[in-house]
Amino acid sequence: MKIAVIGTGYVGLVTGTCLSETGNSVICVDIDPDKVQKMKSGIIPIYEPGLDVLFHRNIKQDRLHFTTDLAEAVKHAEIIFLALPTPPGGDGAADLSYILSASLEIAKLVKEYKVIVNKSTVPVGTADKVSAVFKENLAPGITVDVVSNPEFLREGVAVEDFMKPDRVVIGTRSETAKRLMTELYAPYVRQGNPIIYMDERSSELTKYAANSFLATKITFMNEIANLCELVGADVDAVRRGIGSDDRIGRRFLFPGVGYGGSCFPKDVQALVKSASDAAYDFKILKSVISVNEKQKVVLVNKVKKYFNGNIKDKSFAIWGLAFKPETDDIREAPSLYIINELLELGAKVSVYDPEAMGNVKALLGDRIDYSIDPYEALNGADALLIVTEWSAFRNPDFEKMKALLKANVIFDGRNLFDIEKMTDLGFYYNSIGRKL
Ligand code: UGA
Numbered sequence: 001m002k003i004a005v006i007g008t009g010y011v012g013l014v015t016g017t018c019l020s021e022t023g024n025s026v027i028c029v030d031i032d033p034d035k036v037q038k039m040k041s042g043i044i045p046i047y048e049p050g051l052d053v054l055f056h057r058n059i060k061q062d063r064l065h066f067t068t069d070l071a072e073a074v075k076h077a078e079i080i081f082l083a084l085p086t087p088p089g090g091d092g093a094a095d096l097s098y099i100l101s102a103s104l105e106i107a108k109l110v111k112e113y114k115v116i117v118n119k120s121t122v123p124v125g126t127a128d129k130v131s132a133v134f135k136e137n138l139a140p141g142i143t144v145d146v147v148s149n150p151e152f153l154r155e156g157v158a159v160e161d162f163m164k165p166d167r168v169v170i171g172t173r174s175e176t177a178k179r180l181m182t183e184l185y186a187p188y189v190r191q192g193n194p195i196i197y198m199d200e201r202s203s204e205l206t207k208y209a210a211n212s213f214l215a216t217k218i219t220f221m222n223e224i225a226n227l228c229e230l231v232g233a234d235v236d237a238v239r240r241g242i243g244s245d246d247r248i249g250r251r252f253l254f255p256g257v258g259y260g261g262s263c264f265p266k267d268v269q270a271l272v273k274s275a276s277d278a279a280y281d282f283k284i285l286k287s288v289i290s291v292n293e294k295q296k297v298v299l300v301n302k303v304k305k306y307f308n309g310n311i312k313d314k315s316f317a318i319w320g321l322a323f324k325p326e327t328d329d330i331r332e333a334p335s336l337y338i339i340n341e342l343l344e345l346g347a348k349v350s351v352y353d354p355e356a357m358g359n360v361k362a363l364l365g366d367r368i369d370y371s372i373d374p375y376e377a378l379n380g381a382d383a384l385l386i387v388t389e390w391s392a393f394r395n396p397d398f399e400k401m402k403a404l405l406k407a408n409v410i411f412d413g414r415n416l417f418d419i420e421k422m423t424d425l426g427f428y429y430n431s432i433g434r435k436l
Pocket of ligand 1: 121151152153154155156211214218251252253254255256257258259260261262263264323324
């Protein structure tokens with residue numbers, strides 16, 4: 001099939017590349033000429049494991065193209081995906097200006113029936129707004145269908161999530177659009193995972209409900225972990241104890257330093273705002289937001305307690321800056337909150353992350369030190385704080401760590417190590433929701 005993807009951010013680029021992998025002819029459009037030029041010459045602007053293989057293969061096989069020319073893409077495509085940013089506006093609601101202005105431009109270019117697919121995370125009612133823009137601006141006699149097709153992919157495993165999705169949600173009441181979308185997604189659900197059809201509004205809400213539910217699940221576990229510490233229980237045991245119940249499930253029960261990233265914080269905020277616009281007070285989600293804010297600095301509170309509030313001029317090593325492993329993304333990353341708190345308290349900070357150092361350097365400059373490997377960061381540090389659970393941190397050389405650290409003190413925000421082992425090795429090891 002012939003596809004256009006408008007916007008080559010994270011979602012757009014993964015969508016375009018993965019759609020070309022099953023034989024579709026895909027044109028990706030971006031307004032940034034430098035970015036387009038780079039992609040044309042085979043440079044991927046984001047870090048996403050596994051994307052490079054598909055990206056290069058499909059460019060080589062002439063199925064994946066990049067352009068700044070919207071008219072060329074609109075002419076080419078039967079199905080046009082909108083994968084544009086929806087940043088939070090001042091009031092927490094998603095800003096739809098990119099989507100609505102792109103819709104207006106596309107409407108003026110359309111000369112025959114097209115399916116317009118909204119891939120961005122957008123509030124309930126956006127498909128109707130986009131439809132209205134098309135209706136007002138299409139040439140007489142021409143129609144389009146606007147479909148809501150939220151994406152559920154996770155950074156770091158986005159290619160796998162796209163190629164083998166748990167489910168595909170298609171929100172449309174048009175039989176023609178339904179048929180075309182089913183044909184497009186058929187290769188991705190061959191193992192029997194469902195395509196779930198619904199109306200546009202339900203589909204839009206499904207995306208927010210999914211992310212908000214997961215954020216709530218994590219936050220619930222973070223509170224259980226905090227309680228475990230107070231009552232002498234072990235959150236790992238409780239997690240396993242409840243997760244084996246199918247109704248609860250094992251995934252997304254790992255306590256830590258709070259959720260971050262470009263999706264959960266933004267989407268939970270936006271759902272609270274949509275609810276309040278509909279005169280509904282979404283109390284659980286408001287609590288999720290405030291609990292998560294506190295959880296982001298839980299490690300700093302542990303540090304303060306350990307050093308009796310005396311942190312000034314102490315030096316701390318931080319392992320992990322990205323909001324989660326396998327990404328260089330630091331948006332809403334707990335590491336940034338932790339670093340800021342430590343700096344405000346007068347501490348020195350030395351950091352290491354396998355992928356996100358460049359992004360943090362661009363933000364914090366020389367306010368902190370950057371290490372070339374995890375061990376360099378430990379040199380002379382009063383304590384190590386582990387913030388992101390990169391695999392490379394799971395089995396370190398503990399003797400080397402002891403030799404480098406000023407004191408054998410670790411605050412682990414991701415529960416990477418066995419407590420008994422750490423005690424035997426002579427560490428003071430303070431993790432989340434577990435015994436000291
Ligand atoms: C999330 C959703 O998982 C995707 O399904 C969705 O498509 C995406 O948002 C989006 O809306 O685009 P993502 O933000 O990439 O994906 O990352 P997750 O793997 O979901 O992690 C989110 C945050 O939760 C991270 O900060 C992670 O450390 C934290 N987390 C996750 C925990 O603290 N505990 C867990 O058990 C799981």
